[in-house]
Amino acid sequence: MKKRLSMGFAATAALALTAGLLTPAQAATTVVVWADESRGPNLVKTLKDKADWVDGVEIEIKSFSGFDALKTAIDAATATSGPDIVVGANDWVPTLAKNGKLAPLTLTATQRAGFSASQFYDLTYKKKLYGVPVDVNNVAMIYNTKLVTSAPKTFADMVDYYKANKASKSLKAGLCVAGGGMSWGAHSIASALGADAYYFNPDGRINKSKVFNPNTLGENVKKYLLDAKKSNGFLPASDTGCKDNFLAGTVPFAIIGNWEWTDYTAKGFTMNLMPVPGVVSGQSGNAFGSVSGALLTTFAATRGREAAAKSVLTDFFGSAAGQVAYQKYEKRPPAHKGAASSASVTDGQKGFGASAAAASVPQIGAILNGSGKSYWDSLPAYWTAVLVDGKDPVAEAKKLATIYRNNLRAAVNDI
Amino acid sequence: MTFMLRGRVAFVVKAALLALISAVLLMLTQSAFGQGQYAIAFFLAVAIILLNFTYFNKRTVPLKFFIPGILLLTAFVVTPILYTLVMSTFTYKTGNYISKEQAISRIQALAIEPDENGSAFDIVVGTYQGQSAILVSDVLNSSYFISTQNDRIPLDVATLNTDENGVAQGASDFVATASEDISGSEAAKLRFKFRDEYFISVESLNVGVVYRQSLEYFPNVDQFKSLIGNAVYVDNGNGNYVNTNDSADKLEPGWRDPAWFSNYLRLFQDEQVRSPLISVFIWTVVFASLTVLTQFSFGLLLALALNKPIRGRRIYRSILVLPYAMPSIMSILIWGGMFNTEFGAINEIIGSQIAWFQDATFARAAVILVNLWLGFPYFYLVCSGSLQAIPSELMEAAAIDGANPRQIFRKITLPLLLQILSPLLIASFAFNFNNFNLIYLLTGGGPKAQLDGEIAGATDILISYTYQIAFGTNIQDLGLASAISVIIFVIVAAISLYGVKKSKVLESFS
């Protein structure tokens, strides 16, 4: 007994002593940033080149093994171990804000001027801004110049080309979605056929009551994508194999994402990028452009680091110089206007920029995530229903429109 | 080793080990207490007492064997179960996630509004005559002043040293705070005087923004009152502050509120939740049973076939075991690729165009097939060993009595096998009842008629359905998911206990 007690006391005493010795005064404020498996290492490299973006503040990056891992971690994080900033998808903003995990920040007029208004849309919830846009993600349609000699002017041009050449060139499909999936990437197709996710008024604000006309979508689908009741093969209902087929030359048109353009140029494709042509000449389908944001958490304030974190956001993540330095490694189009014009803009990025300027809509999580059925699950279900299951396009379009309407109604106060 | 030494030496060694462990745990308890983690400190303290009591006491022999296991079990398995039980009685979902105090402080922090111009100024944070203050440069309007909590002191730009942008860097009686100290300083939380009800607060290290408070909290009546309009927000008993005149106007964020049995009631009353639950439950039972049946039969067949020594038996055995040894994540994903409609290997081999994962029946068949692939090696091994364990005299005696191989199998081998393997069959059933990985990775629970509003897919089992509710993309309803977990548990426990009783497995324990 005695031995044990005395050992215990000795140990505690030792601990007390060492604890006293081990807490030196903090030299600098540290701001902790969480990022995923590709951004994290790239940020580390950026900071190695130059670390003193904010006076007296040290930026520490923690990289997670995957995007899902990052999401799970930020969902579970509390003030004890959570980050001060998290670099994540813009559609996390509404949920994390509702759960009290994100804190808003206010930018000065000068700072705001560096970005376009629609980029802030992505990161705003209930009129408060929760982060700064870091880089732009968008999709555009590319066509294979070896197969298609001139850019198609209407949707019908593409379909006719496919039907005419299907046998002779052994085409596997006409237009497929190689980047962004059947909800995000395929929005431009749905939009070209008459079904945008939401509409804007001329003053740039969301039209809070307009939803697409299901008859228009249904009829267009029947006319262009179906043959009798079955799919005519022009548009596959899933994105599997699209990239491989396009690269192999068996699909003439594809929707690709700006994060993968190097894969195409590496195989010798020229970046003939354009929006998806609409059914009427001169119109085109709107593609989603979204931004990834560096978001501010409430944990920063709890730990007395909020001002430092906000400085990191405005002076590093959201500054032209910071974005240029970061995109040197990340190689995505930066969101800041100053960075976009001065960074080493490659053909691929120029092409995407032009296409985005022609026809793009911001990704507004509050509406898309919805209250019951999200947009993300519903649009792919529509493609499957009409292209695979052979259901009536107009009836299914009506169901889709109802879902959109419900989501818009539920989100009206949040945007 | 300890048990070889008798008496004193053994005791000394045991005491020393225990002393070391207790010292470490004591240290941890102290630190836990010091950091305010009272629950953990309490647990550790109890652990120390229990460990010492157990190992120094001659009468607690059984405890000596399993006290470490029990302590670990309680810490990491029982606590989450209790947590789930408690959470099932709360409204705990997206928008009602944090505690009430946290919600109140968040609402207060969010209840600030910029002025009409969105004014923001360059500032330097520091102290003025001993008080926290900011040196403000409104460059656009050429207005410079020092702001403390209560005063605003205008300055003449001529007396200040400004940088090339016109931002004042210093003033008399003003001492700037070092950059690394600003964030944690008092100044970062203060509101500096501007005009009327507007104040300036430190936004980032060198920017201050003009705000005014839009809501005020009254703790004695637990209400928020709007300072701009007339709205009053009260606690609606369900985790939100709601405008008394407009029930749709809620303050965010909300908090998790005890809702007692409303989650459970919802399970029984809400059509949207109840009907998928029933169909998913039926499929889960069917899935688990079919899995066990197919895996067992297939494994048994193979065991019987390879029971006789044939050439290359060793090699066959090794190959047959491989599916079990490969990381299942990899295998399931490859199988998923194989079932692809256009490019998958299965359709290529059969020469068909079956949309495996878009059709409910085919998807279910695919799921059973893949699970068969994953699990038959286990049953093959197990049946193999069991067949060898059955004494051959029994079978020989039956043969002498004139029974043919079929009868021997049916009347002797099979019943004995079932008796031997029943704990494993039960365990396999329970495991597959909750086989989340397979469903999630292979079909994601689909196919689902999304547009018709279906929540549960054709291959969703209870646990994957619950997971969707808890961690889906839209509304994450953890309270409801916990309630479903508890219900699943009650059902599975009942079935397993019944199975255990029937197989008389527990007899061996009395």
Added chain:
Amino acid sequence: MCLFALFPLYLVVITSFNESGSLKVTSFLPTEISFENYKLLFNDERIPYLTWMKNSLVIASLVAVISVTIGAASAFAFSRLKFKGKRFGIQLLLLIQMFPAILALSAVYVIMERVYTFAPEIGLGTQTGLILVYLGGAMGVNIWLLKGFVDSIPVELDEAAKIDGASAVQTYWLIFVPLAAPVLAVVALLSFIGTFNEFILARLFLVGTESRTVAVGLQQFIGGQFSENWGPFAAGSIIASIPIVAIFLSLQRYIVSGLTAGSVKG
């Protein structure tokens, strides 16, 4: 039969040699064999594959050994020793095993976060912490697997030892453990495999690139926001499964006898 077992594994192998990194298989015989994926695994500075393997092996081995020790001791106690509440205890353990652990992740995360505040060496983000969490489930799982075997050891051996003056603990170490060695090896192996492949908890706990396990590290290839790279994932999985398959094959004899030994009583 063997084709059925081998076919998907064959596809994994082909994918690992396929340069384009997609899961689609165009032909059954690989048109091109490229070692790109394997080279990537070992040469890319963002992928310290060998460190990951080491982490995985260390964690899985420690968990396997300790959990078998705990499980064996508990199984012995429940089988051999008489004490009140034994039946209730084993039923309780069974029930605890069956609880669907939906919120377990959040609960364990919060607990370990708090442990981190006062004991950073064993809290969130450390391998020790993760090992402790894995060991939480050790008792329940292993008792169930081992109980049959323990029952089969004749009670006479125990009684003989008692006559010789051995205490329960001595009986355990001197008689039971040597007899049970093959079974314990099997249970250890099963635990090893399970821990080796676990990635859901591990990816939350072991965040830093150097401290990850193989299962988590491989997730990098297919868990990205926009990209999926099946080639390196397949290559990594194959290499990761080599140690498991090797141990498995070498212990085959034990496994067959160990899983069912003792299930037949007399």
